[in-house]
Amino acid sequence: MRAVVTDGKDELQFSDQHVPEPKPGEVRISVAAAGVNPVDVATRNGLLHAGVVPAGTAVGLGWDVSGIIDAVGTDVSSPTVGTRVVGLRADPTTSLGTYAEFVVLPVDAVAPVPDGIATIDAASIPLNILTADQALDLAGPVGTLLVTGAAGGVGGFAVALAADRGWTVTALARESDREFVLRAGATSVVSSIADAHPVDAVLDTAALGSAALAAVHDNGNYVGVLPPAVPDGERGIATTAVSVRHDGTRLTQLLELVVSGAIEVRVAGTLALEHARTAQDEASAQGVRGRWLLTP
Numbered sequence: 001m002r003a004v005v006t007d008g009k010d011e012l013q014f015s016d017q018h019v020p021e022p023k024p025g026e027v028r029i030s031v032a033a034a035g036v037n038p039v040d041v042a043t044r045n046g047l048l049h050a051g052v053v054p055a056g057t058a059v060g061l062g063w064d065v066s067g068i069i070d071a072v073g074t075d076v077s078s079p080t081v082g083t084r085v086v087g088l089r090a091d092p093t094t095s096l097g098t099y100a101e102f103v104v105l106p107v108d109a110v111a112p113v114p115d116g117i118a119t120i121d122a123a124s125i126p127l128n129i130l131t132a133d134q135a136l137d138l139a140g141p142v143g144t145l146l147v148t149g150a151a152g153g154v155g156g157f158a159v160a161l162a163a164d165r166g167w168t169v170t171a172l173a174r175e176s177d178r179e180f181v182l183r184a185g186a187t188s189v190v191s192s193i194a195d196a197h198p199v200d201a202v203l204d205t206a207a208l209g210s211a212a213l214a215a216v217h218d219n220g221n222y223v224g225v226l227p228p229a230v231p232d233g234e235r236g237i238a239t240t241a242v243s244v245r246h247d248g249t250r251l252t253q254l255l256e257l258v259v260s261g262a263i264e265v266r267v268a269g270t271l272a273l274e275h276a277r278t279a280q281d282e283a284s285a286q287g288v289r290g291r292w293l294l295t296p
């Protein structure tokens with residue numbers, strides 16, 4: 001089968017790999033679509049090869065996947081073969097990612113795709129919604145929240161999930177995204193940190209770093225998305241960053257929120273797997289809203 005790998009030198013390569021066999025505790029997915037995310041582009045540009053994996057290692061691309069279960073490990077009784085699922089591959093160091101025809105994941109990394117969500121579109125959801133949800137878990141007691149990058153992949157979900165949890169949300173977003181972020185659940189929109197009223201917590205998906213601390217009350221909370229680049233706290237502000245983990249159980253609950261209409265699914269476009277590089281280039285352009293998807 002075909003799969004896309006990289007050695008971190010700005011190139012994508014197609015590798016011919018054996019169809020993987022699921023071990024106990026795993027399921028195999030016949031891939032319908034893989035989401036294209038900023039981390040994939042960073043991986044192509046050497047993110048993992050700067051110390052996480054040895055130089056020259058071919059690592060598989062892609063974290064998000066949707067598709068159909070086509071084989072299960074010996075001890076897996078659910079989901080069964082034929083189930084539509086969506087999942088997160090959270091170990092990016094292996095030679096097989098979701099930019100492939102088949103992928104094997106731990107069974108607790110997948111969730112059934114509910115009626116009301118198209119199988120292909122589902123691939124736009126897991127990485128960003130789980131990141132947003134797990135970041136909110138780090139944001140402290142519910143109160144006022146500023147989400148930077150509020151119209152982005154993580155930020156859009158974060159606004160909606162925070163509003164659903166009871167936060168009063170200010171969105172930092174481009175003027176052209178005002179309607180989207182208000183629809184998602186923000187009660188106010190600003191275009192810069194300087195314009196924001198002080199909040200209890202900031203979820204900094206735009207990676208503004210220490211500049212974002214200016215919007216936070218003394219003793220508040222800062223949650224970033226880049227674990228190696230957490231700004232030092234000041235004025236008693238606690239600073240941390242999310243590192244997303246797979247969580248099929250929570251993903252199942254979050255998909256129900258999507259079906260309820262509380263959260264929008266946004267797909268920027270779909271390209272065939274052989275155009276993975278083009279899809280990454282499209283996804284990297286400023287102003288893109290929604291995820292690009294690859295279909296094998």
Ligand SMILES: NC(=O)c1ccc[n+]([C@@H]2O[C@H](COP(=O)([O-])OP(=O)(O)OC[C@H]3O[C@@H](n4cnc5c(N)ncnc54)[C@H](OP(=O)(O)O)[C@@H]3O)[C@@H](O)[C@H]2O)c1
Nearest residue numbers: 038039131149151152153154155206225242243244286287
């Ligand atoms: N730690 C983890 O577990 C984890 C998991 C997932 C993602 N991430 C990281 O989270 C970050 C965000 O990912 P994403 O998928 O949400 O990216 P994205 O879809 O590109 O969203 C980023 C958003 O921030 C906006 N933005 C950037 N600077 C801005 C500014 N100064 N003012 C207003 N808007 C601004 C962008 O708008 P424009 O397009 O108009 O510039 C875009 O809407 C990435 O660095 C990604 O690698 C981390």
